[in-house]
Amino acid sequence: MSRKSISIVSGCFNEKDNIRELYERIKSVMTNFPEYDWNLTLGDNCSTDGTREIIRELAAKDKRVRAIFNSNNFGHIRSPMNVFIQADADAVITLCSDLQDPPELIADMIRQWEQGNKVVIAVRQKTECGFLMEFFRRCYYSLLKKMAPEEKLISGFTGFGLYDRCFMDALKKYKDPYPYFRGIVSEIGFKRAELPFVQPKRKHGETKNNFFTLYDMAMTGFVNHTKLPLRLAVFSGFFIAFLSLLTALGYFIYKLCNWNSFQVGMAPLVIGLFFFSAIQLIFIGVLGEYIGAIYTQVKNKPLVIEEERINFDE
Numbered sequence: 001m002s003r004k005s006i007s008i009v010s011g012c013f014n015e016k017d018n019i020r021e022l023y024e025r026i027k028s029v030m031t032n033f034p035e036y037d038w039n040l041t042l043g044d045n046c047s048t049d050g051t052r053e054i055i056r057e058l059a060a061k062d063k064r065v066r067a068i069f070n071s072n073n074f075g076h077i078r079s080p081m082n083v084f085i086q087a088d089a090d091a092v093i094t095l096c097s098d099l100q101d102p103p104e105l106i107a108d109m110i111r112q113w114e115q116g117n118k119v120v121i122a123v124r125q126k127t128e129c130g131f132l133m134e135f136f137r138r139c140y141y142s143l144l145k146k147m148a149p150e151e152k153l154i155s156g157f158t159g160f161g162l163y164d165r166c167f168m169d170a171l172k173k174y175k176d177p178y179p180y181f182r183g184i185v186s187e188i189g190f191k192r193a194e195l196p197f198v199q200p201k202r203k204h205g206e207t208k209n210n211f212f213t214l215y216d217m218a219m220t221g222f223v224n225h226t227k228l229p230l231r232l233a234v235f236s237g238f239f240i241a242f243l244s245l246l247t248a249l250g251y252f253i254y255k256l257c258n259w260n261s262f263q264v265g266m267a268p269l270v271i272g273l274f275f276f277s278a279i280q281l282i283f284i285g286v287l288g289e290y291i292g293a294i295y296t297q298v299k300n301k302p303l304v305i306e307e308e309r310i311n312f313d314e
Contacts, residue, residue: 096160110162124158
């Protein structure tokens with residue numbers, strides 16, 4: 001019987017202070033599972049801080065370290081997905097290279113996989129990174145789950161997990177050039193186990209996420225998994241039209257009752273104009289997000305353009 005294999009993958013961008021420790025901690029965990037062949041595949045998203053040099057050094061010393069170097073920075077969604085789907089093993093584990101996904105959880109994931117679970121995911125119970133950000137994350141997931149109850153999205157799930165070959169085969173049938181992986185995991189299904197964990201603070205470097213990248217990921221989740229915002233626009237239109245009719249009727253009746261003393265003035269007109277304009281802009285923006293998603297699908301770009309691969313032919 002051939003030995004089973006496990007591929008551990010991680011995307012990285014300017015993580016020179018974390019890559020070496022990531023490798024050492026993964027290596028320490030995998031020494032407890034000598035019955036498996038394993039490799040670590042690092043997908044570098046065109047780092048500029050010396051990360052690639054460290055990866056080359058690790059790959060030269062250990063042939064189990066593989067690398068995919070992108071020709072440019074293809075973003076925080078496309079690059080990690082590309083390195084993930086390149087894995088060809090009986091199980092694939094994906095985690096972030098910033099060490100906020102504890103590599104030590106890999107041991108528990110493998111044990112759950114051995115018990116027959118096809119998907120084993122780490123679910124963040126709380127984080128040491130700050131209350132405010134965690135609060136907004138919980139609000140977002142709560143809202144998304146209410147808008148797309150049929151998807152059964154997982155709160156606190158970031159993608160960190162182990163995925164069996166059958167899951168990977170299903171994932172490769174998707175041809176989405178800008179995927180929302182957290183939603184795809186819920187959509188594909190299979191027997192799943194969840195491991196709670198506390199997300200530690202980043203040890204080295206600075207987070208690559210900002211308001212725009214987080215907003216991008218949040219809107220990708222909405223656009224890919226629910227049409228409710230579009231329908232809210234229709235419902236809001238009917239409701240505001242009805243409200244406007246009632247307001248106009250109220251003004252008309254009040255004017256009839258107080259013909260000589262009641263002066264409407266410009267204030268209601270100006271307030272109403274700005275209010276309705278704001279509502280229109282919001283829903284035009286929502287419509288634009290869906291059109292943008294369609295445009296992305298139509299262009300059908302590759303996830304990334306690769307510049308170099310290391311140790312893939314071993």
